[in-house]
Amino acid sequence: MADAQFGSAAPLPQGGIDDVELYHPHSWLTKYVFSQDAKIIAIQYSMTAMAIGLVALVLSWLVRLQLGFPGLVSFIGPKEYYQLITMHGMIMVIYLLTALFLGGFGNYLIPLMLGARDMVFPYVNMLSYWIYLLAVLVLVASFFAPGGPTGAGWTLYPPQAILSGTPGQEWGIVLMLLSLILFIIGFTMGGVNYVVTVLQARAPGMTLMRMPLTIWGIFTATILALLAFPALFVGAVMMLLDRLLGTSFFMPAIIEAGQRLRYGGGSPILFQHLFWFFGHPEVYIVALPAFGIVSDLISTHARKNIFGYRMMVWAIVAIGALSFVVWAHHMYVSGMNPYFGFFFATTTLVIAIPTAIKVYNWVLTLWRGDIHLTLPMLFAIAFIVTFLNGGLTGLFLGNVVVDVPLSDTMFVVAHFHMVMGVAPILVIFGGIYHWYPKVTGRMLDERLGQLHFWATFLGAYAIFFPMHYLGLMGVPRRYFDIEGLSFATPSVATLNAFVSVVAFLVGAAQIAFLFNLAHSLRHGAPAGGNPWRATTLEWQTPQTPPPHGNWGPALPVVYRWAYDYSVPGAAQDFIPQNQPDIRPDRSPGPVAAPA
Amino acid sequence: MALVLVLIALGSIAFHLLSPWWWTPIASNWGYIDSTLIITFWITGFVFTAIVLFVAYCLVRFRHAPGRRAAYEPENRRLEGWLTGLTALGVAALLAPGLFVWNQFVRVPQNASEIEIVAQQWRWAYRLPGADGRLGASDIRHVSDENPLGLDPQDAAARDDLVIDADLHLPLGRPVKVLLRSTDVVHNFYVPEFRAKMDIIPGMVTYFWFTPTRTGTFDALCNEVCGTNHYAMRGRVVVEGEAAYSSWLREQTTFANFAGGGERGRRVARREAPPVR
Ligand code: HEM
Ligand SMILES: [Cu+2]
Ligand SMILES: [Cu+2]
Numbered sequence: 001m002a003d004a005q006f007g008s009a010a011p012l013p014q015g016g017i018d019d020v021e022l023y024h025p026h027s028w029l030t031k032y033v034f035s036q037d038a039k040i041i042a043i044q045y046s047m048t049a050m051a052i053g054l055v056a057l058v059l060s061w062l063v064r065l066q067l068g069f070p071g072l073v074s075f076i077g078p079k080e081y082y083q084l085i086t087m088h089g090m091i092m093v094i095y096l097l098t099a100l101f102l103g104g105f106g107n108y109l110i111p112l113m114l115g116a117r118d119m120v121f122p123y124v125n126m127l128s129y130w131i132y133l134l135a136v137l138v139l140v141a142s143f144f145a146p147g148g149p150t151g152a153g154w155t156l157y158p159p160q161a162i163l164s165g166t167p168g169q170e171w172g173i174v175l176m177l178l179s180l181i182l183f184i185i186g187f188t189m190g191g192v193n194y195v196v197t198v199l200q201a202r203a204p205g206m207t208l209m210r211m212p213l214t215i216w217g218i219f220t221a222t223i224l225a226l227l228a229f230p231a232l233f234v235g236a237v238m239m240l241l242d243r244l245l246g247t248s249f250f251m252p253a254i255i256e257a258g259q260r261l262r263y264g265g266g267s268p269i270l271f272q273h274l275f276w277f278f279g280h281p282e283v284y285i286v287a288l289p290a291f292g293i294v295s296d297l298i299s300t301h302a303r304k305n306i307f308g309y310r311m312m313v314w315a316i317v318a319i320g321a322l323s324f325v326v327w328a329h330h331m332y333v334s335g336m337n338p339y340f341g342f343f344f345a346t347t348t349l350v351i352a353i354p355t356a357i358k359v360y361n362w363v364l365t366l367w368r369g370d371i372h373l374t375l376p377m378l379f380a381i382a383f384i385v386t387f388l389n390g391g392l393t394g395l396f397l398g399n400v401v402v403d404v405p406l407s408d409t410m411f412v413v414a415h416f417h418m419v420m421g422v423a424p425i426l427v428i429f430g431g432i433y434h435w436y437p438k439v440t441g442r443m444l445d446e447r448l449g450q451l452h453f454w455a456t457f458l459g460a461y462a463i464f465f466p467m468h469y470l471g472l473m474g475v476p477r478r479y480f481d482i483e484g485l486s487f488a489t490p491s492v493a494t495l496n497a498f499v500s501v502v503a504f505l506v507g508a509a510q511i512a513f514l515f516n517l518a519h520s521l522r523h524g525a526p527a528g529g530n531p532w533r534a535t536t537l538e539w540q541t542p543q544t545p546p547p548h549g550n551w552g553p554a555l556p557v558v559y560r561w562a563y564d565y566s567v568p569g570a571a572q573d574f575i576p577q578n579q580p581d582i583r584p585d586r587s588p589g590p591v592a593a594p595a
Numbered sequence: 596m597a598l599v600l601v602l603i604a605l606g607s608i609a610f611h612l613l614s615p616w617w618w619t620p621i622a623s624n625w626g627y628i629d630s631t632l633i634i635t636f637w638i639t640g641f642v643f644t645a646i647v648l649f650v651a652y653c654l655v656r657f658r659h660a661p662g663r664r665a666a667y668e669p670e671n672r673r674l675e676g677w678l679t680g681l682t683a684l685g686v687a688a689l690l691a692p693g694l695f696v697w698n699q700f701v702r703v704p705q706n707a708s709e710i711e712i713v714a715q716q717w718r719w720a721y722r723l724p725g726a727d728g729r730l731g732a733s734d735i736r737h738v739s740d741e742n743p744l745g746l747d748p749q750d751a752a753a754r755d756d757l758v759i760d761a762d763l764h765l766p767l768g769r770p771v772k773v774l775l776r777s778t779d780v781v782h783n784f785y786v787p788e789f790r791a792k793m794d795i796i797p798g799m800v801t802y803f804w805f806t807p808t809r810t811g812t813f814d815a816l817c818n819e820v821c822g823t824n825h826y827a828m829r830g831r832v833v834v835e836g837e838a839a840y841s842s843w844l845r846e847q848t849t850f851a852n853f854a855g856g857g858e859r860g861r862r863v864a865r866r867e868a869p870p871v872r
Contacts, residue, residue, distance in 0.1 A: 078823050078824060078825075078826060078827075079823050082820070082823065082825075151823070152820070153820045155820075157780075157781055157819075157820070159779065159780045159781070159797060160779075160780035160781065160820070160821055160822050163779070163780060163822070165716045165717075165779070165780065165821070165822030165823060165824075166822045166823065167823055252797045252798025252799075253735045253736075253797075253798065254735075254778070254779050254780075254797055255715070255735060255738050255778045255779060256716075256779050257716075258740065260735075260738075266798075267798070268781055268796050268797060268798065269796060269799075302657075302665060303659075303664075303665045304665035304666065304667075305667060305668070305669050307668065307669075307670070307671075308669075308670050308671070308675050309669060309670070310670065311670070311675055333783065333792055333793050333794055333803075334794045334796075335775075335793060335794045335795070335796045335799065335801035338697075338700070338701040339701060341697050341701065342694055342697065342698075345690065345693060345694060345697065346690060346694070349686045349689060349690045349693075350686070352682070352686050353679060353682050353683055353686060356678075356682040357675070357678065357679060357682070359646065360675075360678045361675075363646060363649060363650055363653070364671075364674070366650060366653040366654070366657065367653050367657065368657060368665060368666035368668070369653070369657045369665045369666075370657065370659050370663045370664055370665040371653065371654060371657050371658050371659055372659045373596055373654070373658070373659075378596060381596065381600075381650060381654070384646075384650060385600065385603060385647055385650075388642075388643060388646055388647070389607075389643060392639035392642060392643055393639070395635060395638075395639055395686075395689055396632065396635050396639070399631065399635065399689055399690065399693035400693060400694070400697045401627075401628055401631055401693050401694075401696040401697040401700055402628065402631050402632050402635055402693060404625075404628060404700070404790065404791055404792060405618075405625075405628060405632075405787070405790040405791075405792070407792070407818075408783065408785075408792075408818045408819060409818075458599070461603065465607060465610065466610065466614070466616070469610075469611075469614060469616035469617065470616060472616070472617060472618050473616055473617065473618060473619060473787070474618070474619055474785075474787025474816075476785070476816055476818050476826075478820045478825065478826075479825075479826040480825075480826040481826055481827075482826075484814075484829070485814050485816070485829075486619075486813070486814050487619055487787065487814075491615050491616070492616070495616065563669070565665060565667075566664050566665035566666070566667055567667055568667050573664060573665070
């Protein structure tokens, strides 16, 4: 049983697709710009996402500037403040994290880790990126539109999102909705690719239960996204109609500034259901790839198989499935039927079980390992700490009655930043330190990396841990100014100033990272093909960086799962997935390698 | 790294115990919510400390050294089973009190008196039942400068309702069912000391209930983003003893009289930024 699972009992695989079947680019333009190579598309996605993410980072500085030092700068009034938080939140969640994990890591790793030559539909894959870029440009355009970007909050709740009391009512909200619609179209094109490639293009011998967890995470997240984004799409289209054509999907009868508007009969709460039907799975669209990647980082750098692989796979699938029946935990005090609270609190807390299993298994992978504290490992451990912290505060907010005082306070802001801001970003950094050598053939600089790591990890914890306690006091989120509230004591102001200063430092530390990325491209130490002595296929390519088509004349053949580290009796402490000989103590005689 | 993890675990506990930032003293019957919160702090705090310290231990004990080799152990059904079981138990220990208290939250006591809060960008107005003890009909169609809350002028039950355009007063120790109405966008009525809150949705009436248990003056905040001046949409609730409350009540205007004073209505309807405090 165990052998069938982890060993190499698969029948001898047949050879792969011939190289000639691929479309090969003929000019510089089609090779590097309008490229259909998933690896180039991955880099395009990643660079665009990081560029717009940098904008969001700067916006968060401005937000912290106002919260830490109210009134210090004159160009941030309430209107600008709401625009800042809205754009910051939306960019971070959608245009940075979703795009980077699926479009960036997904495109790079799916074909390579599965032993495929490319995505199944390379042309559609290319379109996916260009539409994403267009979505980003439309979003950026809203900064320059009359009235500025929307300040409706990233949740865009109608009616306020499209009424004149909210900044950006003229153009901002329209461009935001258009940009989201474009993003979803672009994402769908990529998403179809990821799913079909995982299902159809795996190398011979790569059974589903031999896939690295990174792929399981990205695969499941993509399915979630394909099912969840349509809800947002519908919501965005309807709101756009409400705004532009005066329909009333989400608009009841309204008196605005003494004037009766020509709306009536719509339901604001319907939008909230649509939004969170997307919004909650979105958390896992970001988290599941992070779960997968961090599993592989921990396993590789602790030189030990991931503990409980099958449990890990089932936990990913279970979390994915459950994430569609918890959405209304964002709406406990929304005025929906309060009896829903019983159901959604139960489903939400049940999700904690598979999630906890994942945490245990990461930790148990460290147990009796051979832990190398490399940069990817440091980031992985930091992820465990922050994710654990954020996951546990989720038990407060999920447990309906505890959420009542805490909802829409700084506690929520602290919680979701820990769990879906800081934790996944730490994984992204860890992943970049891990795979950069494959992408470029060079190592990132260790000392800059250490500086970047410690500043980011400790800084982020110092920003968001104390913030919970402000929320517990009752400090509301999305408040331009808390001046005048009875609990806005001088000590609260001090804490806010402290948090802001740390936030500036954390932001500044990212310069070390960007510099490292650019500098090491030329000056990094040569990495070789497999610097981490890892088992998975992307480290076994004949060339580094892998060329178009990845594998040269013959596809790799897979004989084992992705986690044969420190196998007793094996000569080295890792056995690549495409290495045929079997662990001597487990099975009789070696299987002959195919020609 | 291990040292840092130990410091994080201990530092977080120390921060929790020693920092001056904690909830405001409660002023309602929802002490149960606070208790559930404390239970949650205990359970999650324990899990957090245990796991972080365990990771720190692993980092010291299993740190790479020349010649060291990791164990090979793909699965351990028993251990995984135990951990799953224990987690399920922990989750149940959180959920049970949570749902128990929620069951009280959703059931409004029979003897609760109804009051109404009407939100609009960016101010609060309140309505109390008149002598008949009932809140009369209202509809957004009736809203005008003279009738900012949109009460039905034909409805006798509405004509004697008290319309309040200043601080809300509540009698100590009597349960209230708060009905919430908005004429424009989504708002939320939140008094941190009461712990309870609820969104206010235009086009429908939402509600929640509580019993004030401490006299005093409390800040009420809008707690759902509602436009540019959301942060300044504040109000005040005064909880006072029976005698003080009755004398305050006598000074309030009924809708019938209020309708006469159009200037006051216009002030309510005008959507100007509230005075900065
Ligand atoms: C150094 C990094 C960051 C800092 C200092 C920061 C800070 C903030 C602040 C101060 C707010 C406004 C809180 C309020 O008053 O409502 C905010 C909102 C938000 N942030 Fe971040 N943030 C950071 C990174 C991120 C990341 C990585 C994400 C990705 C998930 C993220 C997602 C959000 C979201 C969704 C909102 C809510 C926006 C809204 O209320 O509409 N942030 N952030
Ligand atoms: Cu959720
Ligand atoms: Cu409001």
